[in-house]
Amino acid sequence: MQASTIIAPEIEVPEGQEYVRRGGPDADLVAKQAAKSLDQPKLADTLAALIPGECNLDLIVVGCGPAGMVLAAETAKKGLSVGLIGPDVPFVNNYGVWVDEFEAIGLRHCLDVIWQDTALYLDSDSPILVGRGYGRVSRELLRAELLERCAKAGVLYMDSSVRGIDDGATGSTVRCRNGQSVQSKLVTVASGAASGQLIEYEKGGPGVSVQTAYGIEVEIDNYPFDPTVMHFMDFRDYRGAGAGHANLDDLEEDQRPTFLYAMPITPTRIFFEETSLAARPAMSFDELKRRLYIRLKTLNLEVKTMHEEEWSYIPVGGALPVTTQPHLAFGAAANMVHPATGYSLARSLTEAPLFAAQIATALEASTGSASGSGRSMKEAACAAWDGLWSRERKRQSAFNVFGLELILRQDLDGTREFFDTFFRLPEPLWKGFLSSSLSSVDLLGFAFMMFVKGSNGLRYRLIEHLVTHPQGLRMLQVYAGVETGPKPKQLAGTVALAAFVATVAYMMTSMGGNTS
Ligand SMILES: Cc1cc2nc3c(=O)[nH]c(=O)nc-3n(C[C@H](O)[C@H](O)[C@H](O)COP(=O)(O)OP(=O)(O)OC[C@H]3O[C@@H](n4cnc5c(N)ncnc54)[C@H](O)[C@@H]3O)c2cc1C
Incomplete structure (x- = not known):
């Protein structure tokens, strides 16, 4: 089982695209966002333990974000024996989605705020109403839902980061940072956008760009927009259109555009986010924060209470995964993030059942490979890759x-x-x-x-x-x-x-x- 090996080194010094994917010069704030401590149930308290050697796994899913959890649940529902391996951490990102997309996959109950319409401001004070409902995903409810699905389907769980994967003709060995090794027929990596140490990406093509946003959830008085409408993209000048405005343009160091994204949770509790839709190199969180506070001042808004800060760093574009490698990827690790919007949550949740079916079919076709009558695991992986990245x-x-x-x-x-x-x-x-x-x-x-x-x-x-x-x-x-x-x-x-x-x-x- 030792045909090829990809090992994440103990001392990780990311280079090139992986350096960018991990946060570049803002990597400390990206890590701070990922390490937020929120009160959500432990996976280990609900899922049965994955004990190496005690089970015969068809699939290991690496990473317990939304993509990993939904894929683990869907593949287990197809009758595969599935192990989920990753740190037992909460969902920490503030996700926004189109309501119709969440409704279509039966997840409307995971939205804690719904706005019936969505507004866009370009350069005038009249909004363009998009006519589409938008919702904020409750991190707690989504994780609880996916956890319940994993538990019902019998997914086994191990709390560890993964340092390497050894692939062979009949299966793979996942090497964990807790010192244990776990074997399975196939492996799918769902460890997020910075998965370059476990997944190989194509060479060449345009480099990765980044959507960055600095957000704050705060209490304020006098919210200036309609609190029943999602304030989706406000491209009006964050400095307002006051006197001296034209001269200021020349003084700005970074003239790349940003917009305000505001979720009115209640009329006084608002999640404001200054967003750079895409940039290369990424716009820094310092610059976004500076612009957000100038914008709030322009709007005569004063923060009374700060509930939370968010550092949103979403690599977009960049290379696709190599689709002939012997283990698979899903979610941000498989570059399923929309290059022009930074969204991937609804896509991962929507496509998981189909990808699970493709994995199950590929595994079924490989049955008997030891006797030469079926396909090798690498061929099975290639078949599944062809489904995901056709x-x-x-x-x-x-x-x-x-x-x-x-x-x-x-x-x-x-x-x-x-x-x-x-x-x-x-x-x-x-x-x-x-x-x-x-x-x-x-x-x-x-x-x-x-x-x-x-x-x-x-x-x-x-x-x-x-x-x-x-x-x-x-x-x-x-x-x-x-x-x-x-x-x-x-x-x-x-x-x-x-x-x-x-x-x-x-x-x-x-x-x-x-x-x-
Ligand atoms: C702050 C923020 C806000 C976002 N908002 C939106 C939004 O509103 N709408 C939208 O569609 N998208 C949004 N995105 C983009 C994207 O949808 C998210 O990044 C989403 O979380 C990706 O899901 P994922 O499961 O693929 O990866 P992740 O959520 O990144 O999960 C990866 C998991 O793998 C684990 N892991 C990492 N390394 C290893 C390893 N070596 N071994 C084992 N486990 C590992 C991590 O601990 C984590 O649990 C946002 C991203 C961020 C950062």
Whole structure:
């Protein structure tokens, strides 16, 4: 069972992309966020203990975040014997989700606040009402729900961090920091965005970007917005539009755009968050905090009581996992975070049953591999990987990374214009884009409609981005299926696709439209 080994070294000095994924220069605050102590039941008090050598495991899931817990429960429900290994820590992040997405997977009862509508402010004081309900996930309720599902399905649990995985033809050995080793047929890593020591990612492509946000849950008087509406994205200038405003622009060191995200829990208890949608390098928490307090001052708001601070650090984009490696990944570890929004919670919860079925099928097909009649565990893993990151999913991801790279190039005005156009698209398009549910063909329609609805300025930037950014060509290659060494026929397909996009673009530009 020792064909290949990936071991997390005892002294971890992350480099390159992994350094960024762990928090870069803000790694201490990222660690502080992860180490928050909240009163939630211990997994070890509810789940039966995983004792090495006493069980014959089909699957080990590494990591007890939402992705790991839901996958453990779903695979165990399929009849697999499943072990869950990871530190016994609470859910600490303040998650927000679209209500319809949580409703669709039967988790509405895990939302502790629901807003019937969602508001967006670009550069005027009139909100754009999106017409979609938004909810705050109760960390306690979601974790309790997933824990109950794990318990019911018979998931076994061990409280330890994992330091390495040894993969062999008939199974894998998970080596834990508590000194124990546990064997199983397959392993799925769900240890979050910074999993580079357990999972191998593709080389090349654009580097990882980061969505950062500094948040505070506070008591205030005179909340200036409608407390029954989710204040989703407020791109108005955090310094207000007062005198001297234009001159200040020149003095700002970091002119990258940020927006206010505010959840009115009650009319006086508010979760405010200043957010950088995506940046490379990441915008620092210091800068976000500075902007948030200036914004509150501009709004004449004074913090009376501080309940909680949040340091939200979400790596977005970057490389996909290598889909031929012998163990699997899920959730943020599998780069399932939407590159252009930073969301992944609803996607992981929604896709877990399907991925669980793919794992179960792959394992079933491997039965008898010892006698040569079935597939090896590596082949089983590859089959499951193909389900999670199919060609179609890779096309969607390439498109979304193209979108992310476009967002990274926008200044404040460009960002406002982008979202103004985005929310004027037909509802199924913008909703589908946010939910990662548009097919790769739908996404071309989405781009086309952005082009049609956008100003000439936005059209120009879209075309320029497609033609000049390496991700433009990469996206076309992935769509044409020639990302690794084009064959002449496929190359012709890429060129034809590029020519088609350019022709449509040219025609639309010549037809005129909004001007910016
Ligand atoms: C503050 C914050 C707010 C966010 N808000 C939203 C939001 O509103 N909506 C949304 O959709 N997304 C949001 N995200 C992004 C994303 O959905 C979350 O990061 C989500 O928690 C990812 O789930 P996960 O289970 O994949 O990983 P994680 O939640 O990161 O869980 C990983 C688990 O693995 C464990 N682990 C780590 N290393 C090891 C190891 N070596 N061995 C064993 N276990 C290990 C960790 O202790 C942790 O329990 C937010 C992220 C952050 C940080």
